[in-house]
């Protein structure tokens with residue numbers, strides 16, 4: 001079966017050691033060269049969407065940038081299906097941000113955009129961003145927003161300055177209502193607000209969800225039940241690699257005993273249709 005992994009961070013840059021510790025992952029097990037990173041996906045018949053956002057908790061250079069992930073996709077098209085572009089949400093230069101979004105959006109390798117409201121410190125339903133959402137909705141490319149708990153700053157004093165409230169799924173409900181043509185992907189099951197997230201995804205046709213950050217059996221029970229049934233056309237397989245291992249994640253879906261048809265939708269067909277891959 002072909003696989004699309006919609007949620008992949010390059011393991012070659014921007015690694016957060018605290019996040020690794022949280023996932024009990026060993027840094028030495030990761031592909032750290034571009035070539036081995038690409039092979040990791042291509043050898044498993046999987047194509048990844050690469051996320052260009054760089055976590056605020058990682059100060060070491062070099063950074064993950066749009067330019068960097070675009071170069072990876074160009075170089076390894078057998079492993080990487082495209083890029084989810086990133087924008088600076090803290091700058092007061094709203095016009096500049098919109099121009100940058102348009103410029104990135106024109107690039108056929110940019111399949112959508114990724115935002116991390118808790119880490120970038122903004123509310124998606126803040127009216128200050130509505131002209132940006134209008135521009136991005138017109139482009140027709142999906143926007144992915146981190147929802148719920150984040151491993152960034154987890155267990156640290158003050159959570160390293162990161163607020164979870166920005167990642168509440170209900171904020172996306174407002175955006176989905178105000179921009180009905182915009183396709184929105186809520187990244188992760190939204191824990192501890194998984195019920196809120198399921199409510200939003202069920203109610204708004206233009207909101208989807210990815211399964212990333214968990215092996216299948218670790219997903220909240222209600223979430224799992226819903227994506228097996230009513231939401232099987234709106235759930236997208238994602239790992240959150242390198243935090244979650246692709247091989248282990250795929251094995252966990254094999255053990256789940258999903259109907260073949262539902263499994264094919266979640267691991268491949270839903271993402272292909274949504275991101276037009």
Ligand SMILES: [Zn+2]
Nearest residue numbers: 007009212240
């Ligand atoms: Zn992620």
